[in-house]
Amino acid sequence: MANLDLYLIRHGLAAERGTFAEDGDRPLTEAGQQKTQQVAKHLRALDLKFNFLLTSPLVRAHQTAAILVAAGLAPQLSIVDYLAPGGNLSDWLTWLRTVDVSCVALVGHEPDLSTWAERLLWGESHGVLTLKKAGVIGLSLPGDRDPLGRSTLFWLTPPRFLLE
Amino acid sequence: MANLDLYLIRHGLAAERGTFAEDGDRPLTEAGQQKTQQVAKHLRALDLKFNFLLTSPLVRAHQTAAILVAAGLAPQLSIVDYLAPGGNLSDWLTWLRTVDVSCVALVGHEPDLSTWAERLLWGESHGVLTLKKAGVIGLSLPGDRDPLGRSTLFWLTPPRFLLE
Numbered sequence: 001m002a003n004l005d006l007y008l009i010r011h012g013l014a015a016e017r018g019t020f021a022e023d024g025d026r027p028l029t030e031a032g033q034q035k036t037q038q039v040a041k042h043l044r045a046l047d048l049k050f051n052f053l054l055t056s057p058l059v060r061a062h063q064t065a066a067i068l069v070a071a072g073l074a075p076q077l078s079i080v081d082y083l084a085p086g087g088n089l090s091d092w093l094t095w096l097r098t099v100d101v102s103c104v105a106l107v108g109h110e111p112d113l114s115t116w117a118e119r120l121l122w123g124e125s126h127g128v129l130t131l132k133k134a135g136v137i138g139l140s141l142p143g144d145r146d147p148l149g150r151s152t153l154f155w156l157t158p159p160r161f162l163l164e
Numbered sequence: 165m166a167n168l169d170l171y172l173i174r175h176g177l178a179a180e181r182g183t184f185a186e187d188g189d190r191p192l193t194e195a196g197q198q199k200t201q202q203v204a205k206h207l208r209a210l211d212l213k214f215n216f217l218l219t220s221p222l223v224r225a226h227q228t229a230a231i232l233v234a235a236g237l238a239p240q241l242s243i244v245d246y247l248a249p250g251g252n253l254s255d256w257l258t259w260l261r262t263v264d265v266s267c268v269a270l271v272g273h274e275p276d277l278s279t280w281a282e283r284l285l286w287g288e289s290h291g292v293l294t295l296k297k298a299g300v301i302g303l304s305l306p307g308d309r310d311p312l313g314r315s316t317l318f319w320l321t322p323p324r325f326l327l328e
Contacts, residue, residue, distance in 0.1 A: 045327055121292045128285045130304070130318040140294070154294040156320045163209055163327060 001143040004096070006120075006151075007050065007105040008113040008137040009068070012036035014060035024058040024084075035159050036064050036134045040071035042162040043136070050074040052099070054092075055107040056083035064134070065107040074105065083108040089116045097145050113137065123149030132158040165307040168260070170284075170315075171214065171269040172277040172301040173232070176200035178224035188222040188248075199323050200228050200298045204235035206326040207300070214238040216263070218256075219271040220247035228298070229271040238269065247272040253280045261309050277301065287313030296322040 013032030020026045028036065053074035055065035065077040082091035083106060092106070106113070110131055117137050118125035131137060138155030141147040177196030184190050192200065217238035219229035229241040246255035247270060256270070270277070274295055281301050282289035295301060302319030305311040 042327065046325060122286060122290060126286060126313075128316050130316050149290075152292050152294050153320060154322060155325060156317060157325070158318060161210060161319060161321070163206065 001100055001145065002102050003143050004101065004141040004145075004147075005103045006139045006141055007048070007103075008117055008131070008139070009039075009064065009105055009107045010110055010113055010131050010133055010135050011056070011058070011061040011064040011107060012039075012067075012134040014133075027059050028063045032060075032133070033063070033067065036067045037071070039134050039136070039159050039162055040068050040073060043068070043073055044071050048073060048103070050103050050105040051101040052104045053077045053107070054080050054083060054095075054104070056085075056087075056109060057081060058084060058109070061107050061109065068105065068107070077107075083112075085109045085112060087112060089119060092116075093145075093147070096147075117153070119149070120147050120151040121149070121153055129156060130158075131156070132160075134159040165264055165309065166266050167307050168265065168305040168309075168311075169267045170303045170305055171212070171267075172281055172295070172303070173203075173228065173269055173271045174274055174277055174295050174297055174299050175220070175222075175225040175228040175271060176203075176231075176298040178297075191223050192227045196224075196297070197227070197231065200231045201235070203298050203300070203323050203326055204232050204237060207232070207237055208235050212237060212267070214267050214269040215265040216268045217241045217271070218244050218247060218259075218268070220249075220251075220273060221245060222248060222273070225271045225273065232269065232271070241271075247276075249273045249276060251276060253283060256280075257309075257311070260311075281317070283313070284311050284315040285313070285317055293320060294322075295320070296324075298323040 015026045114129040114131045115125040135158045141151045179190045278293040278295045279289040305315045
């Protein structure tokens with residue numbers, strides 16, 4: 001199989017903790033929606049197109065993924081439990097081995113996404129990658145689908161560095 | 165001292181190897197100059213301003229640094245031998261401990277720059293960071309000036325992801 005470009009995208013700015021009875025119900029704020037739309041527009045201007053867009057089921061992530069689909073970045077979104085906070089990278093790797101794709105995006109939470117990125121790059125995580133809300137990490141994974149400690153980093157950006 | 169933002173910038177596209185008797189004399193191509201100017205313009209639009217801009221003495225790096233100065237990103241450039249290919253990170257760390265600055269840029273070569281970045285992040289290098297010509301790495305170093313294995317990565321971008 002070909003190498004895989006993997007984009008890890010953190011959900012946008014959401015309502016503060018404690019403002020909803022269930023943490024998973026917190027939606028994006030209006031500013032969070034706008035910033036996420038700006039990021040989506042920039043990604044489209046770069047001609048990115050994801051074969052699959054997988055998202056955490058939490059409202060703030062699901063809304064972020066919906067904005068990316070609306071911008072034309074992916075044909076549809078799929079909600080997967082293992083992208084909820086505390087989810088397991090090995091669950092995603094199991095899925096990865098069932099598909100033949102070249103470009104996948106995951107929408108989720110911190111510190112999970114940057115931890116997954118470090119495990120793909122170095123095999124373990126030291127907490128050295130800073131992923132802001134609506135920020136993006138771009139990784140290249142080897143085609144043999146055995147990516148732990150064998151991937152490379154070609155992009156990491158906060159949303160404020162993505163000009164319109 | 166305050167944390168230090170460190171930008172590692174690879175020289176732009178240069179004339180091919182073997183076209184000059186001395187490798188260090190190879191200049192940027194016209195396309196390399198244009199792409200580097202575009203990157204410089206983007207960095208200025210982000211309001212970046214370097215207290216110090218240090219560069220490798222090789223022509224392709226020196227020219228890249230001059231483009232960054234012309235764009236208003238730094239008051240001047242300083243040529244330092246330890247940014248030539250194969251230079252020693254500890255020489256730069258020695259310099260760093262003599263200045264009180266918050267934002268520094270280094271213009272140099274691969275694989276040195278990405279190797280230095282990995283040593284600052286993880287203490288050692290596994291060759292997992294992809295730094296393209298005229299690409300940028302952004303690191304945050306702790307204020308105590310003991311940054312090896314204790315820094316964080318907030319930015320890594322190829323020039324093609326920096327839209328005008």
